Amino acid sequence: MTPTATREAPSEVDLGGEARARRADRSFTGLVTAAGLTVLIVLGLILVTTTLNAWPAISLDPVNFLTGRTWDPNADLFGTVPFLYGTVVTSLIGMIIAVPVSIGIALYITEVAHRRFRKFIVTVIDLLATVPSVVFGLVGGLVVIPAITPAYQWFAGLVAPIPGLNAVFSETNTGRNYFTAGLILAVMCIPIITSISREVFSTVPETDKQAAYALGATRWEMIKGAILPHSFGGLVGASMLGLGRAMGETIAVSLVIGGSLGMTPNMFAPGNTMASVIAQQWGESSGLHTDALIGIGVQLFAITVIINFLARAVVRRAEIKMKGAHS
Amino acid sequence: MTSLSSTPPDLTRRNLSWRRSLANRTSTLLIGLCVVLAAFPLFLVMWQVISRGGSSMSLDFLTEEIPRNYRTAGPGMGPAIVGTLFITGMAALIAIPIGVLGAVYLNEYGKNKPLARFIRTMADVMTGVPSIMMGLFIYVSYVIVIGEQIGFAGSLALACLMLPIVIRSTEEMLRLVPDELRQASAGLGARKWRTIMTVVLPSASSGITSGALLAIARAAGETAPIIVTVGLTYIYKPDLFYGQNTNLAAQIFRNASQPFAASQERAWGAALTLMGLVFLFTIISRIIASRFAIDKR
Numbered sequence: 001m002t003p004t005a006t007r008e009a010p011s012e013v014d015l016g017g018e019a020r021a022r023r024a025d026r027s028f029t030g031l032v033t034a035a036g037l038t039v040l041i042v043l044g045l046i047l048v049t050t051t052l053n054a055w056p057a058i059s060l061d062p063v064n065f066l067t068g069r070t071w072d073p074n075a076d077l078f079g080t081v082p083f084l085y086g087t088v089v090t091s092l093i094g095m096i097i098a099v100p101v102s103i104g105i106a107l108y109i110t111e112v113a114h115r116r117f118r119k120f121i122v123t124v125i126d127l128l129a130t131v132p133s134v135v136f137g138l139v140g141g142l143v144v145i146p147a148i149t150p151a152y153q154w155f156a157g158l159v160a161p162i163p164g165l166n167a168v169f170s171e172t173n174t175g176r177n178y179f180t181a182g183l184i185l186a187v188m189c190i191p192i193i194t195s196i197s198r199e200v201f202s203t204v205p206e207t208d209k210q211a212a213y214a215l216g217a218t219r220w221e222m223i224k225g226a227i228l229p230h231s232f233g234g235l236v237g238a239s240m241l242g243l244g245r246a247m248g249e250t251i252a253v254s255l256v257i258g259g260s261l262g263m264t265p266n267m268f269a270p271g272n273t274m275a276s277v278i279a280q281q282w283g284e285s286s287g288l289h290t291d292a293l294i295g296i297g298v299q300l301f302a303i304t305v306i307i308n309f310l311a312r313a314v315v316r317r318a319e320i321k322m323k324g325a326h327s
Numbered sequence: 328m329t330s331l332s333s334t335p336p337d338l339t340r341r342n343l344s345w346r347r348s349l350a351n352r353t354s355t356l357l358i359g360l361c362v363v364l365a366a367f368p369l370f371l372v373m374w375q376v377i378s379r380g381g382s383s384m385s386l387d388f389l390t391e392e393i394p395r396n397y398r399t400a401g402p403g404m405g406p407a408i409v410g411t412l413f414i415t416g417m418a419a420l421i422a423i424p425i426g427v428l429g430a431v432y433l434n435e436y437g438k439n440k441p442l443a444r445f446i447r448t449m450a451d452v453m454t455g456v457p458s459i460m461m462g463l464f465i466y467v468s469y470v471i472v473i474g475e476q477i478g479f480a481g482s483l484a485l486a487c488l489m490l491p492i493v494i495r496s497t498e499e500m501l502r503l504v505p506d507e508l509r510q511a512s513a514g515l516g517a518r519k520w521r522t523i524m525t526v527v528l529p530s531a532s533s534g535i536t537s538g539a540l541l542a543i544a545r546a547a548g549e550t551a552p553i554i555v556t557v558g559l560t561y562i563y564k565p566d567l568f569y570g571q572n573t574n575l576a577a578q579i580f581r582n583a584s585q586p587f588a589a590s591q592e593r594a595w596g597a598a599l600t601l602m603g604l605v606f607l608f609t610i611i612s613r614i615i616a617s618r619f620a621i622d623k624r
Contacts, residue, residue: 025519029519032436035426035428036428036433039450040449042487043456046456050460104361104362105358105362108358108361108362124366127369127609128365128369130606130609131369132548132550132601132602134580134598135548136368137580138594144371194365218347220353220355241455247457248455248459248460249457250457250458255580255584278459279459279555293463294466297459300459300460301456304455305452305456308451308452309448
C-alpha cells in the first residue's frame with residue numbers, strides 16, 4: 001500500500017482520508033452483497049414461512065393432502081389431487097397449442113419475414129406479453145366463452161360416437177371449463193416461448209444454413225435439416241419455461257375455469273387448478289381452510305421452482321453445446 | 328434468370344419436384360398461420376377493451392368512488408386508480424434500489440464466483456415463481472403479524488415480484504458499460520464504490536430505467552398478490568399504512584366475476600384504464616431504451 005504521507009492532496013480536491021475511504025469502500029461492498037443476498041433470503045423465507053403456516057392443515061392428514069380426491073373444508077377434508085389434475089391438464093392443453101405456434105412465429109421472425117414486417121411482429125408479440133393476465137380473464141370470461149360454447153357443443157356431438165374421444169370431449173352446457181382455461185394459457189405463454197425460441201434460433205451458425213441452401217435445400221428442408229436439430233435442446237427448455245408460467249397462472253384461469261371441486265376426464269367440464277382455487281376461495285376462508293390453501297401454494301411453489309430450475313439448466317446446456325460446436 | 332435449355336443442371340425453383348415444393352409452400356403457409364393465430368387474440372383483446380371500456384369511460388369514471396353494490400350502475404374507479412399508482416409506486420421504491428445494488432454486486436463484485444452464479448440462477452428461478460405465491464408469502468409473514476390487510480403489504484408482495492426482474496435487466500445493462508470507463512476512473516484515483524456510483528451507474532442509467540419501468544408495468548397489472556394481501560375498499564385510501572386498499576386489477580377481477588351488467592361495465596372501464604397505464608409505462612420504457620441504443624453508437 002502507498003504510504004499516506006506522500007498523498008497530500010490539495011485542499012480543494014479532497015480525495016478523503018485513506019482510512020475513511022477504505023471504510024466507505026468496505027461498507028459499499030457489504031451493502032451490495034446484502035442486496036444480492038436478498039434474492040436468496042426471500043426465496044428461503046417464502047419456503048419456510050408458507051410451509052410453517054400450512055403445516056396445521058397438512059399435518060392433519062399428510063397422505064390425504066397429497067393423494068386425497070375430496071376437498072371439503074367444512075369436514076376438514078383437504079385432498080388436493082383434483083387441483084393438481086386441473087393444473088396439469090390445463091397447462092398441457094396450453095402447451096400443445098402454444099409450443100408449435102410459438103416455434104412457428106419464431107421461425108417466421110428469424111427466417112421468413114421481411115425486415116420491416118419482422119419489427120411489426122416482434123412488437124405484436126411484445127404487446128401480447130404486456131397485457132395483464134386479468135384482462136385476458138375478462139375477455140375470456142365475457143367474450144370468448146359465450147362465443148365458443150356452441151362450438152364445444154358441436155364438437156361434442158361430432159365425436160359422440162367415437163369411443164375414447166367421447167369421454168374426453170363430452171356433453172357440455174358451459175364454456176367455463178378446462179379447455180377454455182387451456183386456450184387462455186396458450187395465449188399467455190406464446191410471448192415467453194417465442195422470445196426464447198428466437199434466441200435459440202439466432203445461435204444457429206449462419207454457415208450451417210448457407211451450407212444447407214448450397215446443397216439445394218428448400219427453405220423448409222433447411223429449417224428441418226439445419227435449424228431444428230441444432231435448437232432442439234433450447235426449444236425443450238423454452239417450452240418448459242412456458243409450462244412453468246402456465247402452471248402458476250391464477251387470475252385468468254379462475255375467471256374461465258368454472259370452479260368445480262371434482263375431477264373428470266371431460267375437457268368440456270368445469271374444474272379448478274391449484275392457483276385458481278386459492279384465488280377463488282381465499283375471501284371466504286378462515287382457520288384450517290386458509291392454511292390448506294397456503295399448503296396448495298407450497299405444493300405449487302415446489303413444482304414451479306423445480307420446472308424452472310430444470311428448464312434453465314436445459315437452456316444453458318443447450319447454449320454451451322451450440323457455442324462449443326460453433327467455435 | 329434466362330432459361331438455359333441445353334445445359335443439363337437446371338437449378339431454378341421450377342425444377343423442384345412437386346413433393347418438395349409442396350412441402351416448402353405448406354410449411355411457409357403454416358408458419359405464417361402461426362403469426363395470425365398469435366396476433367388474433369391481441370387484436371381481439373384490444374378491440375373489446377377499447378370498444379366496451381370506452382363506452383363507460385368518462386372523467387367521473389376516473390375520479391368517483393366505487394359503488395358499494397355490484398348492481399348499481401354508474402361510474403367510479405378513482406380509489407382503484409390511486410391504489411394502483413401508490414401500491415405499485417411504493418413497490419418500485421423498495422424493489423428498484425435493492426435490485427440495482429444487487430445487480431452491482433453480481434456484475435462488479437461477484438462476477439463468476441460461485442455465490443454470484445448461484446444468486447443469478449436463483450433470480451431466474453424467482454422470476455418463475457407464481458405471483459400468487461408472493462401474495463401468500465407476504466400474507467403469512469407480514470399481514471398475519473401486523474393483524475390487518477393494508478396497502479403496504481401489497482407493495483411488499485409486488486416488490487418481491489419486481490426484484491428478480493430488476494436485478495437481471497440491470498445486470499444486462501451494467502455488462503454493456505465498457506471496461507475502459509472503469510479503468511479510466513480507477514486511474515484517476517477513484518475508489519471502487521465511487522467509480523460505480525459516479526461512472527458505471529450513470530452511464531447505464533437509461534437502460535436501468537427502461538428495465539425498471541418494464542418491471543413496474545408488469546407489477547401494475549398483477550391481481551393475485553393484491554387480493555390476498557390488500558383486501559378491499561370503495562373509498563380513497565391514499566395512506567398505504569392504514570386500512571384495506573384496492574387496485575385496478577383486483578377491481579377488474581371482482582367485477583368480472585359478478586353476473587350483473589353494471590359491474591361488468593365497470594370491469595371493462597377499469598381494464599381500459601389499466602391497459603392505458605401499462606402501455607404508457609411500456610412506451611416510455613421503449614423510448615428511453617432506444618435513446619440508450621443511440622448513445623451506445
